[in-house]
Every structure is written in structure tokens, then in C-alpha cells.
Amino acid sequence: MKRMVCLALALVLTVLFAPVAWAESTEDYYTEQLEESGAADLPEQLPQETQHTLEELGIDGTDWQALTSITPEALFSEIGGMAQENAQGPLQAAASVIAVMLLCALCNGMKLSLGEKPLGGVIGMVGALCVCTTVVGPVVACIEHAAQVVQAAAGFLLACVPVLAGIMLAAGQPVSAGSYNLLMMAVGNVISILSASILVPCLNIFLALSIVSAISPGVNLSGICNAFHKVVKWVLGFCMTVFAGLLTVHSIVASSMDETTAKAAKFVVSSFVPVVGSALGDALQTVTGCVKLLKSGVGAFGLLAGALIFLPVILQCLLWMVTLNVCAGAGDVFELKEITSLLRAVAKAVELILAIVLCCMTILTVSTAIVLLMGKGGG
Numbered sequence: 272m273k274r275m276v277c278l279a280l281a282l283v284l285t286v287l288f289a290p291v292a293w294a295e296s297t298e299d300y301y302t303e304q305l306e307e308s309g310a311a312d313l314p315e316q317l318p319q320e321t322q323h324t325l326e327e328l329g330i331d332g333t334d335w336q337a338l339t340s341i342t343p344e345a346l347f348s349e350i351g352g353m354a355q356e357n358a359q360g361p362l363q364a365a366a367s368v369i370a371v372m373l374l375c376a377l378c379n380g381m382k383l384s385l386g387e388k389p390l391g392g393v394i395g396m397v398g399a400l401c402v403c404t405t406v407v408g409p410v411v412a413c414i415e416h417a418a419q420v421v422q423a424a425a426g427f428l429l430a431c432v433p434v435l436a437g438i439m440l441a442a443g444q445p446v447s448a449g450s451y452n453l454l455m456m457a458v459g460n461v462i463s464i465l466s467a468s469i470l471v472p473c474l475n476i477f478l479a480l481s482i483v484s485a486i487s488p489g490v491n492l493s494g495i496c497n498a499f500h501k502v503v504k505w506v507l508g509f510c511m512t513v514f515a516g517l518l519t520v521h522s523i524v525a526s527s528m529d530e531t532t533a534k535a536a537k538f539v540v541s542s543f544v545p546v547v548g549s550a551l552g553d554a555l556q557t558v559t560g561c562v563k564l565l566k567s568g569v570g571a572f573g574l575l576a577g578a579l580i581f582l583p584v585i586l587q588c589l590l591w592m593v594t595l596n597v598c599a600g601a602g603d604v605f606e607l608k609e610i611t612s613l614l615r616a617v618a619k620a621v622e623l624i625l626a627i628v629l630c631c632m633t634i635l636t637v638s639t640a641i642v643l644l645m646g647k648g649g650g
Contacts, residue, residue, distance in 0.1 A: 427577065
């Protein structure tokens with residue numbers, strides 16, 4: 272009889288004080304799961320430039336508390352610093368191009384001629400070649416930089432996927448974890464292969480064809496260039512649509528199955544474990560909530576890090592597009608058709624780079640955002 276009383280007293284004390292003990296150990300559990308999941312090592316998978324930017328923002332890990340400490344002033348200050356750093360090349364190129372235009376306009380105004388033949392066409396061709404040597408080199412470097420950024424983002428995505436999948440599995444979302452891991456690993460590998468073997472050669476070929484079409488009066492390749500430009504945009508749009516559709520279907524079906532499984536597990540624990548079943552069910556819910564907090568922190572870090580990976584090359588492309596279009600407008604004023612055609616052709620190549628980079632950034636952002644939304648309705 273005494274043993275039964277002691278056992279009952281022990282069970283009552285466990286039910287009364289287990290939530291308090293659990294609340295005290297929640298932070299320790301969160302830290303332990305952060306280290307064991309591999310999320311603490313994710314910053315090391317980022318490029319050095321992105322790591323430095325995160326340090327400037329005061330973020331040294333994937334902890335959600337560090338992410339909530341970011342201020343708008345610090346973020347805009349960092350973006351302004353990036354823009355100022357990337358503006359030097361376009362500004363120097365713009366100064367050189369304007370100088371060439373002024374010289375060509377001066378020569379045209381003097382109406383120079385060789386015998387009875389005016390030199391207007393020759394002056395325009397020579398000016399276009401001078402402008403070509405000024406802007407093509409930096410644009411080719413921009414293409415290579417974009418390919419490196421896309422490959423770095425794909426590597427970071429491949430590092431994030433197993434971590435997020437493991438956290439989702441621990442949070443009671445096995446179906447979502449499996450579908451996300453399978454789909455995003457495939458996407459990451461495809462992006463990495465495309466950026467390494469297809470992106471740079473295709474963009475360089477497009478740039479070369481655009482330049483030849485612009486400065487060579489006897490060769491008209493504008494139709495081929497325009498067709499290539501449209502095909503790439505259509506392909507990007509199609510890929511984005513297919514990816515968004517697959518990810519949406521996977522997330523809807525997987526979330527429903529995970530929610531049903533989680534509710535069934537909680538019901539079984541609460542109903543069929545005597546005396547302490549309700550306390551265990553609450554403890555299970557608390558563990559799940561802690562893991563979901565970890566998933567939110569890692570996902571938010573992935574969103575921020577992904578944006579910072581792409582931000583420098585996006586700013587670089589935007590600055591080059593503005594510079595080239597402004598210079599092309601100045602060429603229209605001076606009636607320098609060859610130089611204007613060249614600048615607009617190069618601007619189209621930069622626009623194509625920007626479209627590809629934004630497409631890859633959207634894939635990374637949308638996939639991470641959907642992971643954060645998975646399981647929000649689960650209880």
C-alpha cells in the first residue's frame with residue numbers, strides 16, 4: 272500500500288513540475304539542436320564577400336536572435352556601400368565613352384573627307400571599336416562574376432537542403448522533408464552544372480554576335496540576337512513556372528500528410544499513456560515548437576544570405592545597364608548610329624545576365640520561403 276502511495280505521489284509531482292523543468296531546459300535544447308543539425312556550420316559555406324557582409328550587419332550565425340537584431344539603417348548602409356563600390360567601373364567607362372563620342376562628333380562636325388569620299392562612316396566605325404574596347408572587357412568580367420555567384424548560390428543551397436530537411440524531420444514533417452530534399456537537391460545540381468558549363472559560353476556568344484551585328488554594316492545579325500534573347504527569356508519563364516508548380520504541389524500534399532501524422536501522434540500519446548499522457552503530449556508539442564523555431568531561424572538566415580550572395584552582381588548589372596543606356600542616349604544626340612547600336616547591344620547582354628541571376632535568386636528565395644510556411648497550420 273505504501274509503495275502505491277509513493278508511486279502515485281511521484282507521478283503527481285512529475286505532472287506538476289515537468290513543464291517547469293522543461294521550460295528551463297528549452298533554451299539548452301534549442302542550442303543543442305542548432306549544433307547537432309549542422310546549421311551552425313552554414314555560414315562557412317558562404318563566399319568570403321557574403322561572410323564579411325554578414326559580419327558588418329552583426330550576424331555571426333544562424334541564431335534567430337541575431338537575425339532579429341538587424342536594423343534598416345545598417346542594411347541600407349551596407350547596400351549603399353556595395354553600390355558605391357560597384358559604381359566605379361561603370362562611371363569610368365561612361366567617362367571614356369563620352370570622350371570618344373565628343374571626339375567623333377567633333378570630327379563629323381568638321382566634315383572631314385578623303386578625296387571626294389566623306390569620312391563619317393569611317394569615324395563612326397573607329398569610334399565604335401574604341402567604345403567596344405572600353406565596355407566589352409568589363410561586361411565579360413560581369414558575365415564571369417555572375418556565373419561564379421550562381422555557382423556559389425547553388426553550393427550554398429546544396430549545403431542548406433540537408434540541414435533544413437533534417438530539421439523538418441525532427442519537427443514531425445517527414446513527408447515534407449523527403450520531398451523538399453529530393454526536389455531541391457536536383458535543382459541545386461542542375462543550377463551548378465548550367466552555370467559552370469552553359470551560362471558563360473552562351474552569354475559570351477550572344478555578346479559577340481550582338482557586337483558584330485552592331486558595328487558591321489554588311490552583316491545583319493539582329494534577328495538572330497533578338498531571337499536568342501526571346502528564347503532565353505521564354506526558357507527562364509517556363510522553368511520558373513514548372514519549378515513553382517512542382518514546389519507548390521509538393522508542399523500542399525506533404526503539409527497535409529504531416530499535419531495528419533502529427534495530430535495522430537499527439538492523440539496516441541495523450542490518450543493511451545496512463546496518467547502522464549497529457550503532460551507528454553504537451554512536452555511533445557513543446558519540442559516540436561522548439562524545432563520549428565530552429566527551422567524559422569535557419570530559413571531566415573538562408574533567405575538573408577541568399578539575397579546577400581546575389582546583391583553585388585545585381586547592383587553591378589543594374590549600374591551597367593543604366594550607364595550603357597545613358598551613353599546610348601547621348602549617342603542619339605550626337606547622331607552616332609554605330610556607337611549607339613553597339614551600346615544598346617551590350618546593354619541587352621547585361622539585361623540577359625540580370626534575368627538569369629534574378630531567376631536563380633527567385634528559386635532560392637521561393638523554395639526557402641515555402642519551407643518556412645510548411646507546418647504553420649499544424650498543431
